[in-house]
Amino acid sequence: LILHSSPLPLYCCKTVRKMKCRINPGNNENCFVPISEIIAVEETEFNKKQRNIGRWQKMAKLHAFTVHYVKKARNHRWRCSAATFWCVDEHLCNQWTQALKELLEMQKSRPKQLLVYINPFGGKRQGKRIYEQKVAPLFSLASISTDVVVTEHANHAKDNLFEVNIYKYDGVVCVGGDGMFSEVMHGLIGRMQKDSGIDQNNPKASLVQCNIRIGIIPAGSTDCICYSTVGISDPVTSALHIIVGDCQPLDVSSVHHNDTFLKYSVSLLGYGFYGDILKDSEKKRWMGPMRYDYSGFKTFLSHHYYEGTIAYQPAKHTHGSPRDKVSCRTGCYICKQSEKQLAEQNKEHGLKKEEGEEEWKVIKGKFLAINAVNMSCACPRSPKGLSPAAHLADGSADLILVRKCSRFDFLRYLVRHTNQDDQFDFPFVDVYRVKCFQFTSKLSEDNESNVMDVGKKRFGQFCRDHPACCCNIVNSTWNCDGETLDSSAIEVRVHCQLMKLFARGIEEDCKDEAGHSQSSIEQLL
Numbered sequence: 161l162i163l164h165s166s167p168l169p170l171y172c173c174k175t176v177r178k179m180k181c182r183i184n185p186g187n188n189e190n191c192f193v194p195i196s197e198i199i200a201v202e203e204t205e206f207n208k209k210q211r212n213i214g215r216w217q218k219m220a221k222l223h224a225f226t227v228h229y230v231k232k233a234r235n236h237r238w239r240c241s242a243a244t245f246w247c248v249d250e251h252l253c254n255q256w257t258q259a260l261k262e263l264l265e266m267q268k269s270r271p272k273q274l275l276v277y278i279n280p281f282g283g284k285r286q287g288k289r290i291y292e293q294k295v296a297p298l299f300s301l302a303s304i305s306t307d308v309v310v311t312e313h314a315n316h317a318k319d320n321l322f323e324v325n326i327y328k329y330d331g332v333v334c335v336g337g338d339g340m341f342s343e344v345m346h347g348l349i350g351r352m353q354k355d356s357g358i359d360q361n362n363p364k365a366s367l368v369q370c371n372i373r374i375g376i377i378p379a380g381s382t383d384c385i386c387y388s389t390v391g392i393s394d395p396v397t398s399a400l401h402i403i404v405g406d407c408q409p410l411d412v413s414s415v416h417h418n419d420t421f422l423k424y425s426v427s428l429l430g431y432g433f434y435g436d437i438l439k440d441s442e443k444k445r446w447m448g449p450m451r452y453d454y455s456g457f458k459t460f461l462s463h464h465y466y467e468g469t470i471a472y473q474p475a476k477h478t479h480g481s482p483r484d485k486v487s488c489r490t491g492c493y494i495c496k497q498s499e500k501q502l503a504e505q506n507k508e509h510g511l512k513k514e515e516g517e518e519e520w521k522v523i524k525g526k527f528l529a530i531n532a533v534n535m536s537c538a539c540p541r542s543p544k545g546l547s548p549a550a551h552l553a554d555g556s557a558d559l560i561l562v563r564k565c566s567r568f569d570f571l572r573y574l575v576r577h578t579n580q581d582d583q584f585d586f587p588f589v590d591v592y593r594v595k596c597f598q599f600t601s602k603l604s605e606d607n608e609s610n611v612m613d614v615g616k617k618r619f620g621q622f623c624r625d626h627p628a629c630c631c632n633i634v635n636s637t638w639n640c641d642g643e644t645l646d647s648s649a650i651e652v653r654v655h656c657q658l659m660k661l662f663a664r665g666i667e668e669d670c671k672d673e674a675g676h677s678q679s680s681i682e683q684l685l
């Protein structure tokens with residue numbers, strides 16, 4: 161066995177004289193584990209009957225310790241594996257155990273105490289079982305102590321986060337879907353602002369960063385945030401990312417209406433198509449996760465478009481563009497550079513001055529969908545997501561405008577989310593990387609400019625494009641990370657790296673890595 165300072169390679173070599181290691185019984189192979197990916201080290205009662213240990217069988221007493229470590233499988237899946245080392249020298253065995261435990265103690269980013277919220281009704285109602293059977297045993301193996309709250313109603317976790325002493329925890333874990341994550345995020349960010357005396361209703365306020373990390377154990381019907389930040393929706397993988405103390409900063413968009421705070425968003429803010437799907441699916445909760453397919457199909461057939469005006473400020477501080485071929489990956493260079501750039505700009509000019517000076521670009525039109533995404537929004541059905549090159553932490557959002565087009569063209573656009581073709585390569589699709597934007601629907605513009613027109617307000621405005629069908633032009637609804645917003649006129653601002661997750665972004669395959677860095681360099685040149 162050879163011990164390097166960091167990382168520590170664990171060699172299970174036959175040439176080692178004094179100690180032997182067995183990884184996956186029956187498979188004596190060499191293995192390299194960085195200290196950062198060791199889950200726990202524990203003394204082991206060596207059971208001679210269990211293993212054929214050759215000449216060691218003749219020895220009177222064997223001493224052993226087991227190293228539990230992260231084993232990386234395909235598709236970003238992580239598993240807990242174990243290697244048991246044994247020898248006859250008790251002192252040597254203790255020395256090893258002690259040395260490894262000390263090295264683990266030095267991993268300061270690892271959480272020791274966590275606050276866990278479980279939504280027992282999320283997804284297929286398996287949250288409690290998933291936590292108890294798959295996650296809790298791993299936390300206990302890693303000596304993480306937990307306070308567990310099984311939620312009793314919606315907003316239980318959010319309200320609780322305003323009351324508990326959150327500063328004694330190294331992180332908050334939510335077991336559920338994107339809705340549960342959103343609730344915990346609102347509780348945590350809201351609590352931070354409250355404790356710092358920041359008014360969330362001020363759309364221009366510089367929000368205080370939240371340094372308590374959130375871990376997501378996926379157990380909902382939509383686990384898009386987990387998928388986009390870890391690469392897979394898998395409770396064990398997520399638990400292991402929490403245990404090793406990973407940290408992934410995340411941009412958060414604040415959404416306001418007339419100086420009133422509405423919500424925060426980290427994944428999708430969608431008006432039109434995705435707003436309508438959500439609104440319809442809410443009425444069909446009894447259908448379970450199937451409701452999204454049903455409402456998706458129905459909304460596609462209805463083919464509604466909405467008139468409105470978008471004003472946005474481009475994100476000039478970031479090097480990337482939504483049409484890049486390079487995606488955001490672990491340790492992303494573009495995210496790091498963008499954060500530095502923004503910090504410098506804010507130091508020099510102050511946030512308000514800088515935003516006030518920059519010009520707003522204005523687009524009016526008829527849209528089938530308006531989507532603003534802070535991350536790729538990848539999910540198993542659309543592994544590259546709504547905006548494949550969106551970054552997790554570059555202080556920008558990708559604003560995607562899908563203008564009125566035929567049903568067939570819209571279908572072509574949707575299908576491209578599932579294949580390798582560029583979904584932005586259509587004349588009716590525009591995409592911009594922005595740091596803030598505002599949207600006003602035609603209907604609310606008309607209503608504002610004509611408040612005295614009572615009849616119009618009462619009966620709605622009749623569709624001018626389809627007079628025969630007399631369909632009512634109503635506003636669509638904003639879908640904010642899976643929750644509906646009450647207002648269609650909104651003001652959105654991206655807050656760079658406002659919060660942190662127990663994740664590391666999506667890891668590149670070793671094979672892909674060379675290609676990625678090559679293309680990154682080409683991109684930058």
Ligand SMILES: Nc1ncnc2c1ncn2[C@@H]1O[C@H](COP(=O)(O)OP(=O)(O)OP(=O)(O)O)[C@@H](O)[C@H]1O
Nearest residue numbers: 282283311312313314336337338339340380381382
């Ligand atoms: N005990 C509870 N009873 C009812 N609702 C709850 C409870 N705990 C949390 N919630 C709410 O349930 C919503 C959905 O939860 P979650 O995201 O975990 O499941 P989901 O099935 O993926 O959600 P969705 O139905 O939005 O796809 C959240 O917005 C959360 O506020």
